[in-house]
Amino acid sequence: MRSAKDFFRPLAVGAPTPLTQVPARPSRVIHFFDPSNPKMAAKVPGMVGTVDVLLGNLEDAVKADRKEAARAGLVEIAKATDFGANTQLWTRINALDSPWALDDLTTLVTEIGDKLDVVMVPKVQGAEDIHYVDRLLAQLEAKAGLTRPILVHAILETARGMVNVEEICGASPRMQGLSLGPADLAADRRMKTTRVGGGHPGYLVRTDPVDGDVQGERATAQQDLWHYTIARMVDACAMHGIYPYYGPFGDIQDVVACEDQFRNAFLLGCVGTWSLHPVQIEIAKRVFSPSAEDVAHARRVVAAMGDGTGAVMLDGKMEDDASLKQCLVIVELAERLSQTDPALAELYAVEPAAQEG
Ligand SMILES: CC(C)(COP(=O)(O)OP(=O)(O)OC[C@H]1O[C@@H](n2cnc3c(N)ncnc32)[C@H](O)[C@@H]1OP(=O)(O)O)[C@@H](O)C(=O)NCCC(=O)NCCSC(=O)C[C@H](O)C(=O)O
Numbered sequence: 001m002r003s004a005k006d007f008f009r010p011l012a013v014g015a016p017t018p019l020t021q022v023p024a025r026p027s028r029v030i031h032f033f034d035p036s037n038p039k040m041a042a043k044v045p046g047m048v049g050t051v052d053v054l055l056g057n058l059e060d061a062v063k064a065d066r067k068e069a070a071r072a073g074l075v076e077i078a079k080a081t082d083f084g085a086n087t088q089l090w091t092r093i094n095a096l097d098s099p100w101a102l103d104d105l106t107t108l109v110t111e112i113g114d115k116l117d118v119v120m121v122p123k124v125q126g127a128e129d130i131h132y133v134d135r136l137l138a139q140l141e142a143k144a145g146l147t148r149p150i151l152v153h154a155i156l157e158t159a160r161g162m163v164n165v166e167e168i169c170g171a172s173p174r175m176q177g178l179s180l181g182p183a184d185l186a187a188d189r190r191m192k193t194t195r196v197g198g199g200h201p202g203y204l205v206r207t208d209p210v211d212g213d214v215q216g217e218r219a220t221a222q223q224d225l226w227h228y229t230i231a232r233m234v235d236a237c238a239m240h241g242i243y244p245y246y247g248p249f250g251d252i253q254d255v256v257a258c259e260d261q262f263r264n265a266f267l268l269g270c271v272g273t274w275s276l277h278p279v280q281i282e283i284a285k286r287v288f289s290p291s292a293e294d295v296a297h298a299r300r301v302v303a304a305m306g307d308g309t310g311a312v313m314l315d316g317k318m319e320d321d322a323s324l325k326q327c328l329v330i331v332e333l334a335e336r337l338s339q340t341d342p343a344l345a346e347l348y349a350v351e352p353a354a355q356e357g
Pocket residue numbers: 032033034039040043057060061157180181182183184185196197247248252275276277278
């Protein structure tokens with residue numbers, strides 16, 4: 001473990017100084033594309049400004065014999081594309097135990113490191129994986145002459161990674177956030193699901209029998225398979241000042257259940273999610289932006305609470321310091337999103353002066 005004094009020192013001579021705070025840029029939707037797929041790659045320039053993050057995926061979903069093509073394709077796209085101020089470029093590299101991860105990092109940082117905001121690392125098991133990437137990134141940044149550090153995002157998709165979630169979040173000042181990898185995590189945990197995220201109709205609770213009639217009609221309610229996992233991620237991220245995200249929802253056609261899954265994650269504290277197909281982009285943006293009603297209510301509470309102390313009644317409900325703090329989360333998120341999204345600025349009626357602050 002590094003001492004507190006060393007924690008924010010560069011890990012290689014000439015590497016940029018680590019950030020003490022993760023930049024709070026909108027990342028409601030992390031849109032995955034396969035850079036080796038010509039049809040998807042052609043769509044990327046047109047998606048700039050419509051998604052918060054464009055992620056060139058090099059790992060799973062890219063066939064083994066397309067790994068080099070995907071890496072080269074991402075370099076080409078990054079060099080040719082102006083991502084503007086409101087869309088970040090991220091990548092998901094191959095797993096650290098694969099034959100491709102080292103070349104992924106070496107090529108991407110030296111070729112397009114100046115355009116790359118975040119490297120997503122899959123199947124992170126513990127702090128040792130982050131330490132490895134941290135040092136390597138510092139060496140490569142120094143070699144490439146980069147002036148700002150590339151951040152790291154870990155995917156939780158093993159039981160060991162989940163058990164070590166707190167140490168992963170705190171392993172480096174580069175840590176930007178965590179995503180849930182429900183498909184790999186389910187397999188590693190030996191869960192009996194066969195889906196990429198989402199629920200399962202068999203995971204339910206049933207009301208008690210009436211008059212001992214166990215065969216009688218009894219209401220059931222499907223439960224959320226991911227509640228425990230997401231809640232743990234959210235706490236670990238909040239503790240370390242980094243951001244939690246849901247992950248993939250593989251049933252592309254079921255836009256209704258997709259929205260439900262995204263909203264559960266939003267309500268529990270996640271700041272964004274992945275989109276795997278263009279149809280999921282608008283869902284993610286809508287769900288991870290607070291509603292106009294919630295923003296208006298939150299502002300009323302903030303106004304009613306004055307100096308923030310004491311308790312007041314508003315619409316028959318008690319408001320105090322703790323509800324004020326929840327409302328400030330909503331108001332601050334709305335103001336941050338309004339700075340990059342004119343439609344939301346209008347929806348939330350944010351004054352231009354507030355947008356600049
Ligand atoms: C899921 C898909 C394979 C579906 O692709 P396709 O069959 O081509 O869908 P459509 O015909 O509906 O596509 C319509 C047009 O849209 C383009 N398209 C599709 N997806 C994308 C995209 N992601 N970005 C940009 N453009 C896209 C198609 O090319 C069509 O174009 P056109 O013909 O010109 O109209 C496909 O969507 C896909 O591969 N998506 C990404 C999948 C992915 O990244 N998977 C990895 C992340 S999930 C994971 O890894 C699990 C996780 O790690 C865990 O453990 O849980």
